[in-house]
Amino acid sequence: MFLYKxxxxxxxxxxxxWLHRLRSTLTALGIIFGVASVxxxxxxxxxxxxxxxxxxxxxxxxxxxxxxxxxxxxxHVTGQQQSLQEYxxxxxxxxxxxxxxxNAQVIVPIRRVAQQAWYRNRKVPIEVxxxxxxxxxxxxxxxxxGRFLTSADLDYRQDICVIDEGIVAQLFALDDPIGQYVKxxxxxxTVVGIVSSQPLTTSQNPQETQDKDDSKKQAGxxxxxxxxxxxxxxxxxxxxxxxxxxxxxxxxxxxxxxLQEIIVKVANMDLVLPTRDTLQTxxxxxxxKTDYQLTVPLELLQQxxxxxxxxxxxxxxxxxxxLLVGGIGIMNIMLATVSERTREIGIRRALxxxxxxxIFQFLSETLLLxxxxxxxxxxxxxxxxxFVTHFGNMPTVITWSxxxxxxxxxxxxxxxxxxxxxxxxxxxxxxxxxxHE
Numbered sequence: 001m002f003l004y005k006x007x008x009x010x011x012x013x014x015x016x017x018w019l020h021r022l023r024s025t026l027t028a029l030g031i032i033f034g035v036a037s038v039x040x041x042x043x044x045x046x047x048x049x050x051x052x053x054x055x056x057x058x059x060x061x062x063x064x065x066x067x068x069x070x071x072x073x074x075x076h077v078t079g080q081q082q083s084l085q086e087y088x089x090x091x092x093x094x095x096x097x098x099x100x101x102x103n104a105q106v107i108v109p110i111r112r113v114a115q116q117a118w119y120r121n122r123k124v125p126i127e128v129x130x131x132x133x134x135x136x137x138x139x140x141x142x143x144x145x146g147r148f149l150t151s152a153d154l155d156y157r158q159d160i161c162v163i164d165e166g167i168v169a170q171l172f173a174l175d176d177p178i179g180q181y182v183k184x185x186x187x188x189x190t191v192v193g194i195v196s197s198q199p200l201t202t203s204q205n206p207q208e209t210q211d212k213d214d215s216k217k218q219a220g221x222x223x224x225x226x227x228x229x230x231x232x233x234x235x236x237x238x239x240x241x242x243x244x245x246x247x248x249x250x251x252x253x254x255x256x257x258x259l260q261e262i263i264v265k266v267a268n269m270d271l272v273l274p275t276r277d278t279l280q281t282x283x284x285x286x287x288x289k290t291d292y293q294l295t296v297p298l299e300l301l302q303q304x305x306x307x308x309x310x311x312x313x314x315x316x317x318x319x320x321x322x323l324l325v326g327g328i329g330i331m332n333i334m335l336a337t338v339s340e341r342t343r344e345i346g347i348r349r350a351l352x353x354x355x356x357x358x359i360f361q362f363l364s365e366t367l368l369l370x371x372x373x374x375x376x377x378x379x380x381x382x383x384x385x386x387f388v389t390h391f392g393n394m395p396t397v398i399t400w401s402x403x404x405x406x407x408x409x410x411x412x413x414x415x416x417x418x419x420x421x422x423x424x425x426x427x428x429x430x431x432x433x434x435x436h437e
Contacts, residue, residue, distance in 0.1 A: 013365040027333045028373035030326025031410050035377025037322050038406040040384040041315040047396035049308035059297035063138050064264045064276050071289040087291035089259040103271045106137045110261040113239045118183035119171045124225040130235025138263040146178050146193030153231045162193040166226035197226055272298045327413040334421035349430035358426040366418025374410035
């Protein structure tokens with residue numbers, strides 16, 4: 001019996017809405033745009049947040065990254081003739097870390113040098129990464145072919161290198177790079193392995209970015225094609241520690257930097273922050289000026305998650321306003337509909353319809369409008385992120401929770417804004433309603 005009454009009421013609601021197709025469509029547009037905006041905004045926010053957190057996670061949640069930065073006081077003397085600037089991390093710092101931090105599982109010192117790599121008649125700008133065999137334990141790169149550096153390579157300063165796949169595509173074309181010789185500066189290095197390419201996301205310091213740009217200019221290069229990994233001892237022996245910068249007026253300065261980066265990896269997340277504090281204490285004790293920067297990916301990850309929650313709440317609130325406006329539009333139209341159908345309501349009451357039947361009839365019409373608008377809103381809301389990703393090159397992520405949330409809100413809006421017109425229709429005096437023209 002209940003299903004029969006429900007089916008009949010829904011049919012009456014569809015018939016009533018179909019008689020005023022244009023008005024019903026315009027009323028549903030508010031819900032459609034509201035639901036679509038909720039889904040699109042949450043998808044854009046989720047995509048941006050996911051990208052940021054993936055970049056941070058690639059740094060390693062168990063890593064603590066110490067980087068060399070140029071002190072503020074040294075920046076003021078840059079450009080003076082024959083100035084010598086010595087700053088940054090040292091090999092002695094790496095040894096101190098090994099001896100003073102029992103929680104450290106792996107300590108990776110890194111030296112970076114901007115250069116150009118030659119193979120036959122092809123040349124590409126690259127970044128030489130002087131490192132140690134256990135570099136892969138703290139890095140997002142993975143071995144694809146061949147082998148990585150070994151302790152023997154480090155001890156005997158071998159002229160070997162491991163290149164990333166970005167360089168393979170530009171430098172070797174169709175040739176097999178394993179066993180080939182790559183010329184860097186004046187020396188030749190045998191390629192023994194290939195690793196995956198990963199963007200460098202460890203640095204957020206503007207001055208450090210400027211230093212890298214200056215180094216690239218000295219090497220006569222543009223954007224790096226990728227990294228070439230060479231034993232740290234070989235890099236120290238071949239490239240030294242001095243970098244000469246010459247300005248257009250003939251003035252210049254000499255910079256001495258031993259290491260650009262030291263990565264410390266601990267056993268578990270509970271040790272990250274205590275180890276960070278220990279590193280900070282050691283650096284403050286042995287460095288007279290602030291020529292270093294500590295980056296803790298775990299803290300960045302936690303901060304990114306907090307930012308994501310705030311961002312999602314703000315975007316969701318903005319989108320919810322459009323749903324609220326759509327709900328007000330539905331209430332306005334339903335009140336007008338009740339006024340137009342006053343005589344119909346009186347006839348139904350005279351024939352025995354109860355108040356709850358009238359409420360159910362008008363509420364069903366409101367829910368039909370909001371559910372139809374919600375379904376169309378989900379369709380358009382799912383299409384918007386696709387176009388944003390395709391044409392705007394911006395990652396977006398549509399989650400089932402956002403679809404369910406937006407559709408649920410549209411239903412709640414229909415109930416909330418449809419109850420008053422339905423109650424108003426049900427409480428009309430039947431006799432007065434029959435007299436209405």
